[in-house]
Amino acid sequence: MENSKQKSVPVLPWMRSPIDVSLFEECPLNLLPCLDPRLEEALLKMGVSSLFPVQVAVWQETIGPGAFERDLCINSPTGSGKTLAYALPIVQMLSARTVKCLRALVVLPTRDLALQVKEVFSAIAPAVGLSVGLAVGQTSIADEISQLIKRPKLEAGICYDPEEIRVEFQTNVDILVATPGRLMDHINTTKGFTLEHLSYLVVDETDRLLREAYQSWLPTVLQLTCSNEDGLFPSARTVTPTLGSLQTIRRNGVERGFKDKTYPRVVKMILSATLTQDPSKLAQLDLHHPLLLTTGPRRYQLPEKLKSYKLICESKLKPLYLVALLQELKGEKCIVFTSSVESTHRLSTLLNAFGDLQLQIKEYSGLQRQSVRSKTLNAFRNGEVQVLVSSDAMTRGMDVEGVMNVINYDMPAYIKTYIHRAGRTARAGKTGCCFTFLRKHEVKRFKKLLQKADNNSCPLHCLPSESIESLRPFYSSALGKLKECIESEKSKHHRTISKSSRAGKVSGVNNQKQ
Numbered sequence: 001m002e003n004s005k006q007k008s009v010p011v012l013p014w015m016r017s018p019i020d021v022s023l024f025e026e027c028p029l030n031l032l033p034c035l036d037p038r039l040e041e042a043l044l045k046m047g048v049s050s051l052f053p054v055q056v057a058v059w060q061e062t063i064g065p066g067a068f069e070r071d072l073c074i075n076s077p078t079g080s081g082k083t084l085a086y087a088l089p090i091v092q093m094l095s096a097r098t099v100k101c102l103r104a105l106v107v108l109p110t111r112d113l114a115l116q117v118k119e120v121f122s123a124i125a126p127a128v129g130l131s132v133g134l135a136v137g138q139t140s141i142a143d144e145i146s147q148l149i150k151r152p153k154l155e156a157g158i159c160y161d162p163e164e165i166r167v168e169f170q171t172n173v174d175i176l177v178a179t180p181g182r183l184m185d186h187i188n189t190t191k192g193f194t195l196e197h198l199s200y201l202v203v204d205e206t207d208r209l210l211r212e213a214y215q216s217w218l219p220t221v222l223q224l225t226c227s228n229e230d231g232l233f234p235s236a237r238t239v240t241p242t243l244g245s246l247q248t249i250r251r252n253g254v255e256r257g258f259k260d261k262t263y264p265r266v267v268k269m270i271l272s273a274t275l276t277q278d279p280s281k282l283a284q285l286d287l288h289h290p291l292l293l294t295t296g297p298r299r300y301q302l303p304e305k306l307k308s309y310k311l312i313c314e315s316k317l318k319p320l321y322l323v324a325l326l327q328e329l330k331g332e333k334c335i336v337f338t339s340s341v342e343s344t345h346r347l348s349t350l351l352n353a354f355g356d357l358q359l360q361i362k363e364y365s366g367l368q369r370q371s372v373r374s375k376t377l378n379a380f381r382n383g384e385v386q387v388l389v390s391s392d393a394m395t396r397g398m399d400v401e402g403v404m405n406v407i408n409y410d411m412p413a414y415i416k417t418y419i420h421r422a423g424r425t426a427r428a429g430k431t432g433c434c435f436t437f438l439r440k441h442e443v444k445r446f447k448k449l450l451q452k453a454d455n456n457s458c459p460l461h462c463l464p465s466e467s468i469e470s471l472r473p474f475y476s477s478a479l480g481k482l483k484e485c486i487e488s489e490k491s492k493h494h495r496t497i498s499k500s501s502r503a504g505k506v507s508g509v510n511n512q513k514q
């Protein structure tokens with residue numbers, strides 16, 4: 001039944017006639033029409049010599065005649081190169097700009113993802129004189145402001161009459177990559193930060209971003225980029241320019257197809273490997289004449305070279321099987337996904353208590369501080385850590401080179417979760433494996449889940465019983481160590497809580513005395 005539901009036709013008419021990205025071929029850079037030679041050079045430096053199919057399809061819709069006439073909705077598998085698919089045309093289009101101001105905004109759900117996307121823009125934008133900013137709360141807001149906003153230099157020694165000079169704050173970046181929270185901080189409090197001149201809005205990992213309101217960031221952005229004319233007569237406008245004499249006047253369209261739409265409009269690009277088809281969610285984006293680009297006839301698609309396997313074992317034996325599997329994988333980069341931050345912590349503690357596995361195993365979850373997470377991620381990227389035990393914080397978008405295997409220690413409840421987890425491997429046309437641990441009663445449900453992504457092949461992966469048996473003695477001692485460790489963490493936690501509540505009482509008493 002779920003399968004037939006899957007094949008059902010999307011409610012929105014424009015979603016029923018998409019451009020099929022699978023019909024496009026990779027295109028060498030020298031054959032790509034209109035590509036700025038400076039960008040070609042920058043791409044070659046990045047190791048990109050041809051564009052992937054989704055990038056060619058988007059290029060075709062965005063460069064040349066009819067460029068960006070429609071908003072683009074891109075549903076393309078994990079690792080297929082969606083970031084460059086939007087970054088390249090935006091940078092090429094902005095390369096002709098003469099005045100620096102914020103023209104492209106890219107919103108992502110997490111700081112790590114935003115950093116990753118900023119890297120892609122930073123690799124190509126400077127080649128055509130564009131600068132890229134980041135607003136994610138990685139540094140203090142003051143530092144971020146100094147990077148994003150340029151204050152005019154006043155000459156030393158000259159006495160300026162404060163009544164006379166109008167301090168013009170200017171945006172110092174052409175492209176901004178942001179998380180919604182920090183974006184809202186700048187919108188609400190940063191002097192000179194304006195979306196007035198915005199031409200491109202990218203909402204990456206759209207379905208994830210639409211799930212959470214984050215201080216109404218989306219309505220706010222749309223509001224700030226809609227018509228700013230007071231009425232039918234533009235001369236009646238009283239908008240104060242924030243960029244010297246440069247003004248962007250947005251009017252309400254009156255022509256057919258543009259009625260009540262702002263012109264010049266902000267072009268929107270929304271992307272995901274699991275793009276929502278829910279009309280009410282998509283309506284929030286106020287898309288203009290949207291065009292869907294999708295890969296193949298299926299709504300969900302796994303990477304072409306991904307191999308899926310299942311391992312069946314009882315719950316209590318899972319750690320043993322996992323260790324045996326990790327040993328079999330001989331230090332290849334792996335991400336082990338669990339269903340919660342608590343089990344991520346427990347599992348990584350248990351694995352580290354297993355004696356010398358000749359593997360560096362680290363935890364990566366939303367329970368940790370950002371600085372700890374970033375350090376772990378760097379160590380994983382550069383190969384110092386081979387196994388990352390992760391909660392779903394890692395599932396979306398993260399691109400770590402050389403991840404050969406993904407292990408679902410807990411079966412994902414939804415196909416979207418499977419897609420995003422499995423998609424950390426087999427990226428950019430490379431091979432990769434996804435192993436899923438199942439209990440017997442989960443096998444049928446898992447099969448149905450995979451069918452939603454048109455995957456009917458998930459063979460059983462068997463581990464030699466000798467390797468399981470040889471690990472048993474280490475397992476019981478590791479369980480003992482885990483118990484000790486969890487208890488010591490609990491008592492440490494209690495001590496911290498009672499210390500801070502005592503401190504609270506003392507300061508309360510002091511306050512009363514005062």
Ligand SMILES: Nc1ncnc2c1ncn2[C@@H]1O[C@H](COP(=O)(O)OP(=O)(O)OP(=O)(O)O)[C@@H](O)[C@H]1O
Nearest residue numbers: 048050051052078079080081082083273397399428
């Ligand atoms: N044209 C290209 N040639 C070579 N490598 C590329 C090209 N385009 C992208 N890549 C590489 O492919 C990998 C995946 O790209 P990207 O992260 O953009 O995928 P994605 O489709 O956004 O995946 P996800 O849905 O998981 O976010 C990256 O390592 C990127 O550097």
